[in-house]
Amino acid sequence: MRIFYSLVWWLILPFALVRLLWRGKKEPGYRRQIGERLGFYPQSRIAPGCIWVHAVSVGETRAAEPLIRALLEAYPDKGILLTAMTPAGRETGVALFGDNPQLMQAYLPYDTQFMMRRLIRHFSPRLCILMETEIWPNLIAQCRASQVPVALVNARLSERSLAKGERFSSLFREAAGGISCVAAQTQTDAIRLKHFGSTRVVVAGSVKFDVMPTDDAIKKGHALKSLIGERPVLMCASTRDGEEVLVLDALSELTPSNTLVIIVPRHPQRFDEVAQLISSRKWTMLRRSELGANLESARPVSPDTRILLGDSMGEMFSYYAACDVAFIGGSLKPLGGQNLIEACALGKPVIVGPHTFNFETITQDAVLHKAAIRISSATELMEKAGDLLGDVSLREDRGKAAYQFAMQQKGATQKTLDLLRPFLEEA
Numbered sequence: 001m002r003i004f005y006s007l008v009w010w011l012i013l014p015f016a017l018v019r020l021l022w023r024g025k026k027e028p029g030y031r032r033q034i035g036e037r038l039g040f041y042p043q044s045r046i047a048p049g050c051i052w053v054h055a056v057s058v059g060e061t062r063a064a065e066p067l068i069r070a071l072l073e074a075y076p077d078k079g080i081l082l083t084a085m086t087p088a089g090r091e092t093g094v095a096l097f098g099d100n101p102q103l104m105q106a107y108l109p110y111d112t113q114f115m116m117r118r119l120i121r122h123f124s125p126r127l128c129i130l131m132e133t134e135i136w137p138n139l140i141a142q143c144r145a146s147q148v149p150v151a152l153v154n155a156r157l158s159e160r161s162l163a164k165g166e167r168f169s170s171l172f173r174e175a176a177g178g179i180s181c182v183a184a185q186t187q188t189d190a191i192r193l194k195h196f197g198s199t200r201v202v203v204a205g206s207v208k209f210d211v212m213p214t215d216d217a218i219k220k221g222h223a224l225k226s227l228i229g230e231r232p233v234l235m236c237a238s239t240r241d242g243e244e245v246l247v248l249d250a251l252s253e254l255t256p257s258n259t260l261v262i263i264v265p266r267h268p269q270r271f272d273e274v275a276q277l278i279s280s281r282k283w284t285m286l287r288r289s290e291l292g293a294n295l296e297s298a299r300p301v302s303p304d305t306r307i308l309l310g311d312s313m314g315e316m317f318s319y320y321a322a323c324d325v326a327f328i329g330g331s332l333k334p335l336g337g338q339n340l341i342e343a344c345a346l347g348k349p350v351i352v353g354p355h356t357f358n359f360e361t362i363t364q365d366a367v368l369h370k371a372a373i374r375i376s377s378a379t380e381l382m383e384k385a386g387d388l389l390g391d392v393s394l395r396e397d398r399g400k401a402a403y404q405f406a407m408q409q410k411g412a413t414q415k416t417l418d419l420l421r422p423f424l425e426e427a
Contacts, residue, residue, distance in 0.1 A: 001171045002137050009112045009138075016110060026269045029087025036107040039115035041122050046079025046104045048124035051424070052148075053082050053131065054108055054139075057089035058313075059339060060131040063154055065096050066210040066413045067129075072102055074417065075424060081123050083108040088268055088313065095314035108139075116142040127423050129153055130179075133161065137171055140178040149180040149423045153416050154207045156185045157192040158336065158357045165196060173197040180423065183416045186361040202419055205412035206362065208341045213317035221321020223295035231303070232259045232324050232389040235348075237316065238266040238338040239329035244274050246332055248281050250378035251306070255386040260301065262319055264310030266329060266338065271311040278307050288312045320346045324395060325388045327351045327381055328372075330358075337363060344371050344406035349388050349398035351375055370398065371405035 017034070024031035035041075051071055055061040061084060068080055080103040084090045093105050109115035116139045128143050128150045130136075135152065143150045157165075165172045176197040183204040184190035190201045225233070234254065236247055244263060251261065265274050271287075278285045285307045291298040301308065310319055320326060326343040330336060331353030340363065343350050350372040356363040366372035375381045388395045 001168070002141065002174060005137055005171055006112055009110055013110060013112075023269075027087055029090070032087070033107055037109055039109040039118035039122075041106055041119070044104065044123055046081060046102065046123070049126045050079040050081050050104075050123055051075065052123065052125035052128045053080060054129070054134055055082065055084055055089060055093075055131040056108075056134055057084060057086040058092045060134075061089045061092040061096070062211060062316075063206075063208045063339075064131050066212075067153065067207050067416060068097070068103070070413050070417050071420075072100075074421075076102070078126065078424070079104065081106065081125060091313055108136075111136045111138045113138050113142060117146075120146050120148060127151065127420065129420070132156055135172060135175050135179075137175040140175045144178045150178060151181050151183070151420055151423065152179050152193075152198070153183040153204070153420075154185060154412070155182050155193060156189045156358070157196075158360065159192070160336075160357055162192050162195070169196075181419055183412075183419050185412075188361050202415070204415035204419065205409055206341065207412045207416060208339055209345070209406055209409040210411070210413040211342065211345070213321065213342075213346065217315070217317040218321050220295055220315065221318035223298075224291075224318060224322040227291065227295060227298055228260055228301045228308075228322065229303070232256055233262060233322060234259055234385050234389065235262040235264070235319055235323035235326045237264050237319065237326055237328055237343065239263060239274075240266050240333060240335050241270065243329055243332045244277050246378035247381070248277060248283065250382050251283065253379060253386075254382040256389060258303070259385075259389060260308060261306065262308045262310055262323060264316065264319055268311075268313060271309065275309055275311070278309065283307050285309055288315070316342060317346065320348055323348060325349050325351065325385050327385065328353075331355050332378060332381070340366060340372060341406060341409075344402040347399040347403035349373070349395055350402055351381060351384055353381070366402070366405055369401060369405045371402040373398070 020030045055064045082093050082105050085108050097103050128148055130152045132154050140150050182198045182201040185206045187203050190203050194201050283306045284304050286305045287309045289311050320343050326348045328338050328340045330338040334355045336358030337356030340350050352372050352374050354376050367374050373384050
């Protein structure tokens with residue numbers, strides 16, 4: 001089955017390269033370092049025996065931050081190779097780690113045996129760590145052939161993903177069998193991963209709960225709130241295609257009527273598209289980019305501005321710090337939801353839609369602990385947001401519950417590090 005899988009990759013490779021060039025029209029980053037996607041890399045500035053961490057895009061890279069920092073502290077003699085698949089993910093790595101000489105970034109090549117073998121021979125990793133759901137059959141097979149242990153950490157597997165994987169069970173069971181250890185987010189995830197053939201599975205929790213905002217991010221958020229003034233602020237975070245329309249069409253029902261709504265699309269290539277949607281509905285809008293890098297010297301947000309479009313990267317914590325209530329996108333449409341942990345960690349009342357299957361256990365627990373409110377439609381979103389914005393006591397109670405929920409979930413990074421230690425310290 002893996003031979004057939006590899007053949008398919010070679011057949012679609014020309015189309016994949018054309019797609020890179022096409023996507024590069026909107027995101028120039030897709031046209032850079034194309035050789036890396038084929039397994040050709042510049043000279044490595046980290047020594048052989050590095051720790052290879054693969055985080056596909058923005059969310060996974062941010063989730064990997066506490067683990068990478070813990071690895072850098074525990075193993076200062078080992079460099080980190082951080083691979084991604086999107087320019088946004090790579091930019092996030094730069095924002096988080098800067099020019100740290102212990103860390104090198106690269107793109108993951110397409111999952112063929114030849115390209116994965118080139119990456120492994122070029123960097124000679126001591127351990128490969130895959131974040132969340134990144135199970136690549138040839139990557140795992142080539143690591144196994146090169147005696148490089150593979151760990152799947154912060155692992156999650158939704159019921160929908162399990163059903164999809166069952167269609168190619170022989171391929172993914174082989175891959176799962178090649179994974180040396182798994183740190184699952186929840187007991188439910190652990191059971192599903194064991195069903196696929198993963199053997200050494202422990203429940204460590206989500207390392208995303210260990211991601212904490214920097215003082216600079218909080219300071220920037222407070223500066224943004226000062227520019228907004230005393231108006232209540234509703235944030236719609238990580239919205240996906242089709243959700244902004246629902247939010248905008250229901251916005252007139254939101255009270256207080258002077259509420260500023262911050263909309264932060266999940267994908268940066270959609271910033272201009274969402275701006276056009278807002279303009280077409282005649283809502284007064286200001287783009288975050290128009291305020292400039294230094295918010296302390298920026299002009300105040302006009303009281304007539306109804307929507308602030310968050311068209312910036314790496315400022316999610318700042319947006320959360322500036323808002324009063326946070327709605328987590330990806331959940332109004334059947335897209336699986338997004339991470340609610342960052343909003344909870346800042347003590348913000350959280351609202352989620354009906355579709356959260358990618359984060360179902362965490363979301364259900366948050367609702368149970370009154371850290372989140374589940375709604376079924378954009379209209380109900382405006383109703384619940386209005387209730388919270390109009391009642392300071394209710395908002396503070398929900399915010400405290402969210403913060404306590406986030407603090408109770410911390411510790412996954414240390415548990416994951418303990419699981420990985422034998423693979424890094426054995427001779």
